[in-house]
Amino acid sequence: MKRSWIATGLTLAGCGFFLLAQNPDPVPPASGKSPGTSDSPAATDPCASPAPSPKLAQVQVEYIELSHESLTKLLFLARPASADATKLREQLQQMVTNNDAEVLETQILVVRSGMKATTESIHEFIYPTEYEPPALPGSFPSEPANNEKLPSSCMPTAFETRNLGSTLEIELTIGYDGRLIDLRLVPELVWHTGDTVWGEGKDARGMPFKIAMPDFYTLRLNTSLICINGQYMLASVQSPKDAKGEVDMTRKVMIFVKCDVLSVK
Numbered sequence: 001m002k003r004s005w006i007a008t009g010l011t012l013a014g015c016g017f018f019l020l021a022q023n024p025d026p027v028p029p030a031s032g033k034s035p036g037t038s039d040s041p042a043a044t045d046p047c048a049s050p051a052p053s054p055k056l057a058q059v060q061v062e063y064i065e066l067s068h069e070s071l072t073k074l075l076f077l078a079r080p081a082s083a084d085a086t087k088l089r090e091q092l093q094q095m096v097t098n099n100d101a102e103v104l105e106t107q108i109l110v111v112r113s114g115m116k117a118t119t120e121s122i123h124e125f126i127y128p129t130e131y132e133p134p135a136l137p138g139s140f141p142s143e144p145a146n147n148e149k150l151p152s153s154c155m156p157t158a159f160e161t162r163n164l165g166s167t168l169e170i171e172l173t174i175g176y177d178g179r180l181i182d183l184r185l186v187p188e189l190v191w192h193t194g195d196t197v198w199g200e201g202k203d204a205r206g207m208p209f210k211i212a213m214p215d216f217y218t219l220r221l222n223t224s225l226i227c228i229n230g231q232y233m234l235a236s237v238q239s240p241k242d243a244k245g246e247v248d249m250t251r252k253v254m255i256f257v258k259c260d261v262l263s264v265k
Contacts, residue, residue, distance in 0.1 A: 054113070057172055059110075120166070172259070196212060235257045
């Protein structure tokens with residue numbers, strides 16, 4: 001009986017060695033991946049498409065000034081069927097060529113889809129916002145003695161900064177087909193138009209002094225748009241400033257926006 005069991009065991013062992021000799025390749029790992037196999041979809045699936053390249057978009061914002069009368073002629077009885085303002089921009093370009101309109105500013109910024117970006121062409125204007133009578137550090141004004149007058153001048157003690165010039169902040173998302181762009185933009189133009197005197201007088205030495213605050217004029221737009229790749233869109237119409245820094249109702253500024261999807265090669 002023992003001999004029959006021993007013979008059976010030797011027979012099974014011989015079959016096992018024979019099978020190993022016929023298939024020398026090692027058994028694949030439990031994960032099903034052979035050595036040297038990449039985790040990328042292209043390596044596992046020969047029909048898989050390559051990874052998409054990152055999408056970029058170029059945003060262009062234009063400020064064009066013209067008379068209020070010319071704006072009315074351009075838009076009189078206009079019934080745009082879509083947001084495409086390319087033909088309107090072409091008409092305005094002809095007016096610029098004929099010196100009937102003027103390009104105030106052009107802002108261009110390239111940003112990746114899903115990201116925020118900012119571009120600035122500015123002068124940092126620093127101005128005082130708080131004043132106090134001059135005194136030594138740690139001292140406090142006291143009542144005058146012997147009918148003496150306290151110094152009546154004021155010294156600036158706090159300051160703020162205002163950016164003068166051109167600023168553009170955008171955030172956009174490009175659609176899966178590359179045709180539609182979801183755009184949020186905040187363009188801004190700022191000028192320093194003068195100063196307003198809020199107080200003046202003379203100090204104890206008879207020297208005159210003034211307390212003045214600056215005046216600013218701002219063209220600002222904060223909006224969200226759905227742009228079409230390569231097409232102009234009229235985003236806003238605003239009133240510019242006159243020579244005195246006041247609102248000029250006789251002239252208008254048309255703000256156009258254009259987005260172009262860029263390929264990365």
